Amino acid sequence: MPRRCKMCRAKVGNGAIISNLVALCSWDCFKKYQKSHYAKQVHDKVMRKDRADRKERLKTYNDYVKEAQKEFNHYIRVRDKNKPCISCGTEQMSAKRGGAFDAGHYRSRGSSPAHRFHLFNCVGQCKKCNRWLSGAVADMRIGLIKRFGIERIEALENDNKVRKFTGTELQRIKKIFSKKRRLYEKKFR
Ligand SMILES: [Zn+2]
Ligand SMILES: [Zn+2]
Structure with a gap:
């Protein structure tokens, strides 16, 4: 043309x-x-x-990890916005960043980085449980089993594969969860 x-x-x-x-x-x-x-x-x-x-x-590997984690966690907060805190049952009011709820990890990102983007390993949790009660892990486990079933949680607990994400994978994870979150927000406004 x-x-x-x-x-x-x-x-x-x-x-x-x-x-x-x-x-x-x-x-x-x-x-x-x-x-x-x-x-x-x-x-x-x-x-x-x-x-x-x-x-x-100029971005470093850690920048990619941080960006992907931020998008993933945001998605989790939106996914779980009408669900109570996984540990103590407090009702969540808002999925906003800096709101009352965090995206809490069951197996911590530090000791189990392979599960930092795992959909059953991360759930809406009140700030009190997540930050002050060190994740309230015992109650969290009970909540996770109720929500996802014991098979999935045991599979998660027994999964000790080492997984290192590449920079490209992290960029893709960031994009995927940003898109998923926007779709979710549209669908369940
Ligand atoms: Zn001309
Ligand atoms: Zn709580």
């Missing part, structure tokens, strides 16, 4: 000024383009992308 000049809509052929962002049929149109609002928009967009790329390149 022939491209058209951004300024005058003429088809652009030989001698045109073409970049991957814009096509211009002539020097005159190029000059008009340079003064246009559109040129500024393109420039700003390029600069923004450039900054984002640079930021992305």
Whole structure:
């Protein structure tokens, strides 16, 4: 398909000024383009992308872990937003970050990093249980068995495979759970 000049809509052929962002049929149109609002928009967009790329390149492995965990935990809080605290039964009121509930891990992320994104290993839990009662693990186990069934929880407890996520996997996990969370929010508003 022939491209058209951004300024005058003429088809652009030989001698045109073409970049991957814009096509211009002539020097005159190029000059008009340079003064246009559109040129500024393109420039700003390029600069923004450039900054984002640079930021992305500076990310460390731990940044990827953190970002993926943040999305995963957010998904869990939204998934469990109408469920009570897994340990003490307190009703949850909001899935917002910094709300009353955390996404609490049963097998901790520190001692069991392979399960940091495991769907039965992470559940909505009140801040009191999660932060001040060290996860209230014994009650959490009872709650988990009630919610997911003993087979799943025992399988989780007995799973000692070592798993190290690659940077690419972490980026994918981040994307997947961000998408899942948005779908969930739409469906259960
Ligand atoms: Zn033109
Ligand atoms: Zn609680």
